[in-house]
Amino acid sequence: MDPVAPAISVEHLVCGYDERIILRDVSFNVGAGEIFFVVGGSGCGKSTLLRHLIGLNRPLSGTIRFSGQPFTEADPEVRRRMLRSFGVLYQSAALWSSLTVRENVALPLQEHSGLGPREINDLVALKLAQVGLTGFADFYPAELSGGMKKRAGIARALAMDPSIVFFDEPGAGLDPVTAREIDALILRIREDFGTTCVVVSHELDSIFRLGDRLIMLDRAESGIIAQGAPEQLRETSQDPRVTAFLRREPPPGRGKSSASPRGVLGR
Amino acid sequence: MAAPAPDLRDFVGCETEGGTLRVALRGRWRLLEARPAFVDLLTAGAPQRIVFSAESVEAWDASLPLFLVEGLRWAREQGVAVDLAALPAAMRGMAEQVVEIGLHPVPPPERPGLTTRVGEATLDAMTKSWDVVTFIGDCVLALARVARRPRQFRWADCAAEMQNCGAMALPIVSLISLLVGLIMAYQAAVQLRQFGADIYVADLVGLAVVREMGPMMAAVIMAGRTGAAFAATLGNMKAGEEIDALQTLGLRPVDFLVLPRLLALGMMMPLLALYANLLGILGGMAVAWRVLEIPPAAYWVETQSIVDLSDVASGLIKSVVFGLLIGLSGCLRGLQADRSAAGVGKATTSAVVTAILLIIVADAIFAVVFNLLGI
Known part of the structure; x- marks a missing residue:
């Protein structure tokens, strides 16, 4: 691995399912130790991009590198080894329902770390x-509340002290206090271990509280329409879609006059 | 092959001054890489005090706090003082936190005594029995509502379910029924040939298939195929709060989800049983023709002479009841499922087991009743 290379480097990525292209020509870098947000309205391809970054889907074209090492075209064994240095918090926490919380967190350690039971x-x-x-x-996952499941999911994602952690909508469905605690946890992970965090979210509070940089995706463009520091984009971006999103304003063209079913549904 | 032991000098520098062991941590500490054990530092004997520092640690994760935890636990057991003040706060905090948690383990939940468990199991059995009775009552009331207002019944859903549990099941029913007919004919042929009673293979296979095996095999297949599917579908809907959504809209889940499935299966089962009868007889006919050299026409005439309408009707009556039992088991277990993937799995298994058990019990009751009635 190249120590000076960005933690994540994405070049000309085209993502989609079968023949349907969701994102085209997506390029960005994430520096080591950065908290990087992927933002955008619903259906713009945030989760699709995340699934491609963590290897659940193969891109139609383009490359993804982690610390300079190619990921997309790597051998399956190399990809599996690289995946061990990732942690992923899924939107639903995705805890294994037949295992207790302890067993959920311990499983990756038992499989990969070679540590003894006491450790x-x-x-x-x-x-x-x-x-x-x-x-x-x-406790079993079914016995936990939504917020507790999310916390257990984070504990599992962090079990191996990964160098990169991906968070898919970490605050979704949580009360503001719990969402804020999870934000604090993300900050602490970065401070303690210099972990690179990629957060898919549209929670503006979290974006401005945590984000070093962000990319904003747009469904109509099928790609990135802005990237930079959140504060800077909010103040200086000339793109009305970006400023509307970051300033919590109605999107352009969706004023009172377009509030018809056709306008809302977009077609 | 065991991994080579890590070189201690890559991770720590040790100096002993009087009774104080100074441990300077350094290098890369990674969970996925080997690290030394704390006891490796004690080759020169036990110190009275240990001072940790970490000026030249290149990278670390939980591997390093785990090493410190080993040291802290050893020191506590030996009564040796440990100074962690020179370590970064995060490193020190994690190690101390782990030691602290170990000192105050959370007690496991108290296991109830035998009497409590027996009492709980009894109450649970009573609750489940009551649920079954309530569910059957709900289905009967729903049926009465359909009879009063047939237009409000979800006929489209019922037709789709009939397609799923009827036409889509034909390939598997064909295969199993044909093979069962073949197997029965082979077994009968071996015995009957010894007495020159070859032609009675047709009687044995015909009666057994029409009265018992046709409806029974079709029911067992449908329990595994459709009953499990009902439980999985309704269980998933419950986990996804779809059933809650129906209730909050003022709709009855039994009317909306259960009755179309129940009626579809009740209507399709006799047709499937009839089809299974035909295939079973064909299987027997094939064996009689190839092994016993009985012409198919003679086999068919012999079958007609022994199987009358009451035999067919008894099989069909059974199959309607079997269909309703499978539908009830599948839907009930689905609606009772826990809201998790494991809960849906358990509900599916339970639906199949319950359905097969009920089918066998019902078949035994039918055998007694038909015997008493002389059918």
């Missing part, structure tokens, strides 16, 4: 303490 137990206890779930280790 794994210590690490699980530490991770659960970090996310505020001490005492819930032996």
